[in-house]
Amino acid sequence: MLPLVSTALLTDHYELTMARSALHAGTASRRSIFEMFGRRLPEGRRYGVVAGTGRFLEALADFTFGPEEIDHLAQHRVVDDATLDYLREYRFGGSIWGYAEGDVYFPGSPLLIVEGTFIECVILETLALSIFNHDCAVASAASRMTSAAGGRPCIEMGSRRTHEWSAVASARAAYLAGFATTSNLEAGRRYGIPTAGTSAHSFTLLHDSEEDAFRAQVESLGRETTLLVDTYDVADAVERAVTIAGTNLGAVRLDSGDLVAQAHEVRAQLDALGATSTRIVVTSDLDEYAIAALAAAPVDGYGVGTSLVTGSGAPTAGLVYKLVSRADDSGTLIDVAKASKDKASIGGRKYARRAIDENGIARGELIGIGEVPGAAEDLDLLVPLVQDGAIVGIEPVDAARDRHRERLAQLPRRATRLSKGEPVIPTVFVDEHPDPTLFARR
Incomplete structure (x- = not known):
């Protein structure tokens, strides 16, 4: 977005201090999985809108540390020489999955799954959050406005x-x-x-x-x-x-x-x-x-x-980016999670499906560790965005626009009510064999 050659310094200082410390400890190369999600929707909102995916992928392509960035970090002693050597060669080589842009989301929805080494994933945290927290907030407000407009055109002039x-x-x-x-x-x-x-x-x-x-x-x-x-x-x-x-x-x-x-x-x-x-x-x-x-x-x-442009009272989507799985000394992935009061997370690599009834209406968001089974008409929500460092998820903004129209039409009608309410469909965390009657089709 900004007229810069590199986006690598659109980040927080602590991302690089963690990178430095992990390199020192010998844990930087541990295989890791990070997840971006929101614990809740803004108060009273019934759904959120995924936006920013395309901008994030564009920024990721330019997330490299060139001579100017390395010189700045060196002059200000942000990191040591060993970390500078690593950053000179940095290219994200992992894989990323996410909800498709324009889709809707709910509390706990794994909007982004980032997998790679710890160091290459952790330094993307601020880039991802700054883009998605802003764009999701604006898109969610815009969706409410266009729904309220009832087909009359809305002009963005902010x-x-x-x-x-x-x-x-x-x-x-x-x-x-x-x-x-x-x-x-x-x-x-x-x-x-x-x-x-x-x-x-x-x-x-x-x-x-x-x-x-x-x-x-x-x-x-x-x-x-x-x-x-x-x-x-x-x-x-x-x-x-x-x-x-x-x-x-x-x-x-x-x-x-x-x-x-x-x-x-x-x-x-x-x-x-x-x-x-x-x-x-x-x-x-x-x-x-x-x-x-x-x-x-x-x-x-x-x-x-x-x-x-201020999210109509919710200027940020409140998304977070958390480590949910990492390799142990033997290379085996183990689930990890925060246990902090009011900020707990659920460990493990997530998968997501949206249960759809026989009338084409969404009934629930199914989140599980491991593949989540479902009916043929259910939606698999995670799509590949980056595969082994290659960006594969770029699409025109009109594709996201069309998708949003389709996904919004699949929500129960009460989704577009402006009165305060709970998320229009529940988020249910399931194991590999969820209760088959949970979303029984009528």
Whole structure:
């Protein structure tokens, strides 16, 4: 994402101190398995959305320690010479599996399984978490917003409310979760996301009159443009807009006031003026709740900014990256886990399936150590992303977008309720022979 040759220093200092210590102890090369998961969803959320996989794989390809990175670590004495020698040759040579981007997830879902030597896996922790925690949070919020919009298009326009590179990542995450367009041109260039944008209040204020501003915009951009009509008086602006652009004006935008009442008033005015095809787009600090409140209003699209790029109250997905298995002195893999109060983990390499009933609706998330049996219609959730160091999981963002649409449609209908609730399907940890009646099909 950042315009850097290497992504290797997008990490925490302690990743490299662990690498140094493991090299010193002779344990760095022990075969290890790490797992990324969330212990819980943000309060009240019913599902999460997997996002960031493509960005993580792109960053992984550039995760190498070149001369500049090695010089920095040496000058600041972050690690010793032996560790520097190792890092000069570092390339991730292990394998990674994960939930496919665009899929949904639940508490305990093993979103990423990273297998290799301890040292090559542990130094990927911060890279993975920083990408997935941000992108999953934005995509999860975006999914709630597009569901609340009920098929009306949503425009991502949060670039001015976050870090410049977070804006690009947010646009990508929002698009895969159903947003139609973004205002961010870099996201359009990097990921092929459709971009859109017209004008702000400053453009109107620049001109000697609102009429002059509208005429300039229509003459430049055509009658299909969207005119911002609440700089001064909304009713006067709508009349001027139709007079200048004609009844084929593309859209008007409302950015303040009582949006529900104004939308009804503007719709009635447009229809009376003969502009029956002119759309109404609303903006102004929208979130999923405001969008839902506008469901009965004659609104044709929503522009969302601040709430989207900050995860709509959940700015991080709360994912963690934990060692769950490692080799002993004989080379045999043994399960390991934290026992800390409130932060316990479950040891062992996980497998995951989603139980699907005869109607194609998800009934539960089955997580097990060892292969998890299930019916033919159940979904195997872990897909290969990296095999023996070779990245195999890169796909277009549109593939993740299509997948999200399909996976969301498989959840029970209550998944899209905005009222607080428990995860829409349960996560069940099973052994190799789960109770066959657990998700009995009806």
